[in-house]
Amino acid sequence: MIIRKTFSRLLLMILGACGLAGCDSVLDPRPMPEYAAPYADFKISGSVVDESSAAAIEGIEITFQGIKASADESGDWLITGRGGPYSSLFFIVANDIDGEENGGVFAPDTVRLDLTKTKKGSGWYSGTYEQHDIEIKMRKAP
DSSP states (O other): OHHHHHHHHHHHHHHHHHHHHTSOOTTOOSOOOSSOOOEEEEEEEEEEEETTTOOBOOSEEEEETTEEEEOOTTSEEEEEEEEOOOOSOEEEEEEEOSGGGGSSOBOOEEEEEOOEEEEEOOTTEEEEEEEEEEEEEEOBOO
8 A cells, every 4th residue: 555655656746747847938938839830031121201392201110010120311221021921911110200300290101012022932931022112201290
């Protein structure tokens, strides 16, 4: 009887240790992906101009799938990165984040992209998608 109890306790300790070893680390709060997900590389560039004067606007923040870039003194911006091609419908968002410093306060704008596949992928990698010479015409906020 004592041998049986000892064996049962030992077996429970071993199984418990194996179960804990198979779990994700408690110290890492990020969820681990269970399966692979499709991904692609993106290269997107353009310029930001004032709709009324056609002058370049500096300091406009451009966002695409969480990747951010700022327009330089010529109004030019570039976004490169890797993300999920979860649909064929993509947008960039332009926000004036510096207020009056760039010649006025501009209203946010959203532009639909027409990305072109420039490099074929295989497996989970979908390839490279690009669009260049995007002109964002910003309006001054009322």
